[in-house]
Amino acid sequence: MIICIGAGPGDIGYLTQRGADLIRNADVVAGFEAVLNVVRSLIPAQAQVITMGYRDQVAKLDECAVEHHAGKKCVVVFMGDIHFSGFQYLERVERAVGHPVESLPGISSAQILASRAKVCFDETTFITFHRRGDLSPFKRHLVHVLQDQRNAIVIPCPWDEARSFMPWHIAAYLMEQGISPEHPTEVWENLTRGEAEWHGTLAECAQHKCSDMSIMLIRTLAPMASQIEPAESK
CATH class of the missing domain: 3.30.950.10 (Tetrapyrrole methylase, C-terminal domain)
Structure with missing residues (x-):
């Protein structure tokens, strides 16, 4: 499984309950550092965290795709709502894994x-x-x-x-x-x-x-x- 989650505008209080549950149960949590910092308290201690920036996001998403195809539960966290400013990032996730992925909207x-x-x-x-x-x-x-x-x-x-x-x-x-x-x-x-x-x-x-x-x-x-x-x- 791989799912993309909108984490809200920067306060964990605006994350949806389903988004929080998916993060708590993930094997792999990926995203930009500023976004991961918003949800850090929810990430399981045993989960693999893949942190990326603008320059290395393609390579890091490829790493996430490898874990996804190995059968791990992967979550990619976006700031705000995926379909407001994150749509190109969603395209990169789908290119990395080779198929459409589920997305969970957030508050923008x-x-x-x-x-x-x-x-x-x-x-x-x-x-x-x-x-x-x-x-x-x-x-x-x-x-x-x-x-x-x-x-x-x-x-x-x-x-x-x-x-x-x-x-x-x-x-x-x-x-x-x-x-x-x-x-x-x-x-x-x-x-x-x-x-x-x-x-x-x-x-x-x-x-x-x-x-x-x-x-x-x-x-x-x-x-x-x-x-x-x-x-x-x-």
């Missing part, structure tokens, strides 16, 4: 942000730039989202200065594309782990520097009116 930072900021996902679009490859289609999509008068929850791309697309880059790009600098904008850092929040306009965000552990909310200039029934007169 986007869901936590929606709760903190009181925005409805029906009126909001989620976009992640935390991915490899060409970001251009996703940048264009973000422009269209705001033009369509929807909120946008955005995960930045933090990897390196040559490729980074952090909140201040995102704000500058959007204004270059004609998006109003007056959009109310929020940047939240370290959600569920001593979080900090910043509020301002898109123009002000272009000057606001933050850490890699950040997520961004750009609110529409035209919020949708409530569609519930009118309150009864007293």
